[in-house]
Amino acid sequence: MKEIKTKIIERIKSHFQDAVERDYDYNRLDFSVKKETIPSILFYLKDEMNFKHLSHITCVDWLEEKEFEVVFILWSYTDRLQVYVRTRIDRDHPVLDNIDMIWRQANTYERELKEMYGINFTGLEAPEEFLLEDWEGPPPMRRDFDTREYAARTYYTRPGREDAQDVRETIIKRTGEELPDFAKKYKR
């Protein structure tokens, strides 16, 4: 495992100067790259390094840093290794290259990211709507969208569950005691 990892790191570093690697003590490798490098590094990993399986694409919203972190997770059936390729893009103008010619299923993931985060993939051909219908608000998965406030404003809330917001907090507040240790109490 160790040799494979070293070999992959070497080859990636020689091809892509901007790649910053991070090694883990289990079967996982991380590469952080600039967003321009994404299609080429993924293509390289798939064709040259046998990372045939794209597990998924996801996005983390770092609101404080005004950036989105897009993570591509690949899996190699031959080397039994996970590789994370991550990049940071500007939160106000999120644009990324479309990669669905490399993996067909990326099309679905990109559609989701587009709808949920508003990330534009250049050249993505897909219907506008994916999960939502007639959605008028901001992309809902962004952290500055408050679902609780939206739900309270849009949907009728039946009275009687005001204190159900967080039962544990209510218990602590009312009784002033620490939470009981359920695990110990019901031990056989």
Added chain:
Amino acid sequence: MGSILYYTLGAIISFILAFTVGITYMGLDRKITARVQNRIGPPWYQNFLDVSKLYFKKTNIHQGIMQHMGAAFMMVTAVMALLIVPIFNHGHFFPNLNFQGDLIFLLYIMVFGQLGMALGVGQTGNPNAAIGITRGLSQMTGYEIPWVLALVALMIQYKTTSIVDLMNVQAETGRWLMFSSPFAFLAAILAMLGMFSHAPFDIMVAPNELASGPISEYGGKYLSILMSAGAVFMFAKLTLYVDLFMGGSSNLLALLIKTFSFFLIPVLYGIVSPRYRTEQAIRYFWGWPSLFGLLAVIQAVILK
């Protein structure tokens, strides 16, 4: 004048008998299926409740007069078939419309209902219904071949086109036609599987594929009429089979036993079978069943 009243009364009673028996058989079908599936199942009279519930529906939507007529066509077909098929041997009270050539007329009548239904379904505008009725008609072209061959064989062999004559032949010789014309019987039995639209030949309704096909836009009273027509038609067909191959029946008990044993064939076959695709179903009917039909015709020509 009196005889007309007498016959009308007979027709009404035979309709009531057909409806009751048909609906009961449908309920028994569900009961048998449930027992095979390790369940208790609905009560035997469940289908009476279903039909009456549908009849008690307050709103009844139809998209046009032809859809309305579609249900009516089915009922008319069923009643006509019932009137032609003799229910009992030498039945004076159930005289029915026997005449030379009624077997040919019956062949036509059995197609008529489906065609009428197709017209009605065309107006609902539901693509599932349109596809369903197309499948139904395709399947009919499949099972009509062995069925017609079997009947033609009987007609040739006994030189008659009347059902009553065929029943009399059996009464005279004392042998049922299922033994004297075995190939015709086999062809007809296999065609019957298709005629009853039970699995594996339920390609017309196919809930998982077409959301119940032709009847998908029929609800309320229309569905109630369709269900009743189905029950009456089923009874007429079963009685026809009994008349043709089991020498008819002389009393009610014999009728019930004989029709029910015919009814069990598609039911039991259906419980353990998945559904055919349309072209597979047609290929099935044009295979062995048609071959049996041909053999029956050859046998008839030789034995004539």
Added chain:
Amino acid sequence: MVFNDKNSQKIVDIIENYARKSSLWILAYGTGCGAIELPPTVTSRYDSERLGIHFGATPRQADVLLITGYLTTKTLKRVIRVYEQMQDPKYVIGFGSCTINGGMYWDSYNTINALDRYLPVDVYINGCMPRPEAVLAGFAKLQKLIQAGKADGANKYKENLDWYRTNQKKVIPNWRMPEYNW
């Protein structure tokens, strides 16, 4: 017993309601995760068919609309359409806590919280997920209501259509519903 119009109407009602309650056809529409408990409900251990409960394939043939759990606004639109295509008398069963008060999706931006604001609910079944026994109990309750002639959600819907429409249009921004007769 005197046979006048009123009495005979009563008898007809009893017969009609008996037929209705003994033959409940559910619309085969799994709107939410509750649909997972319906197959066990029809199989051997619970066997709902012995109560006359049966699955109808299309809204035209169904009597009971089973809302199995949460409704997203996208599904709500279809459910309303399906409900209006069904023929009177028709009943709605709200299945699971999500239909009652939103359940665990109370703060989700995409699910409604109280079903009876949008459709007239006759019976609620609580729990998440309600067990098949609870489902059968819910149906037994509905049958009681039908026999007593009290399951008249459809009439309520017709009478208060404006109120229901206002609520529905509030959560479905783009209404675009086709015109149809019902």
Added chain:
Amino acid sequence: MREKATTLYFGPQHPGITGNMMVRLKVEGDTIVKATAEVGYLHRAFEKLMEERNWLQSFTLLCRFCVPEPDPVEESYARAVEMLEGREVPERAKYIRVMVLELARIGAFLFWYGAQASSLGLHTVGQWSIGDRNYVLDLFEALTGARIYHMYIWPGGVRRDFPEGFEEQVIKTMDYLEKRLNDYDDLLFESAIFQKRAKGIGIINKEKAIEWGVVGPPLRGCGIRHDMRIDDPYEVYDKLDFIVPTGENGDIWSRAQVRRQEIRQSIRIVRQVIDKIPKGEYYNKIPNPQKWTLPKGDAYAHTEAARGEVGFFVASDGVSTHPRRAHERGAAYVHAITLLEDLLVGANIADVSEIMFSLGTCPPEVER
């Protein structure tokens, strides 16, 4: 000019659809020329809600990702959290987890038996297998207290130990199921009609399968032996003896055969677990969840569910008690959209439902 193709809406209200989704079909005669999957009828915004809940509260949502088989999602999430935190899991808990996962797999396959057979109108198999699934659910009820939503696999172990007499109950159920499976096979696999309808229908191209991210039985049906249980052994799968079956042609029949053999392997695994399970702790206690923060970083763990690889990605900012991001990778994501759209082109309308069930599509997982 009249357009030849008609549009057929397969769902969302349709008896033959898996759950609540819709496929828009362009049909010429009986043949499909274009298929578009439309999802989103079940979008409950799970991932958004998980950002509003703390690490442990998320479990109420997790099991609802895929309703027929909730445990692999819990397992993926729990393992991702453990990876992130570096928390050890006791050996006994690992065995229990394997058993729960395999029981869930058995339940899912029994459900599949029913669904696949019912999609062809053979309701008897469905009635039997889904009826017998109740016995598996009984086991879950004894172990976790719930039939469908277990919330049993937690970070650090499992929630409860075996109740008294549980081992015998498991063995009894497995004996019964093994006997019953032959009955289903007699009716389904021996049926000439099923063979006719399943062979050569819905063929997945072997070369395309890996590139498109196909996983689980559809992939193994093509003859490619990939299973996360042997490729990336988690928990104690490396200590257990089992075979990963494969098919040949990639059609519905091969996928059905793969599932048919896999359910027997699962029963074998459950028996081994009962034999080998060690005594000891079952739960490495987590701190007060109200104050429980995880180190900054992210992790992705994948589990082999009955429908294929199910993975969970979690990211933590190191300060908050809530996840910064939680994301599920479901097998249905590929199967129900890109793969389904591809397979349906050229297929007969009669086969739509059959193909969907053979892929094991699970709409709630796509939409979340």
